[in-house]
Amino acid sequence: MAEFLRRLLTDEEFREETISVVLPGEPSFVNWREQKRRVEAGLDPSTGKPW
Numbered sequence: 001m002a003e004f005l006r007r008l009l010t011d012e013e014f015r016e017e018t019i020s021v022v023l024p025g026e027p028s029f030v031n032w033r034e035q036k037r038r039v040e041a042g043l044d045p046s047t048g049k050p051w
Helices: 002-010 032-040
Strands: none
16 A cells, blocks of 8 residues: 555656546645644635635
């Protein structure tokens, strides 16, 4: 599983067409507190940019 995730996020030869999920351009992690703060500020919780 770890190898699959590593390739999914970093390997350019791992073809997106072979999986059933679409990933955002840049993988990122946002702490739940930061997500809550962004929502309360009217921002997109995953990017921090205005809706």
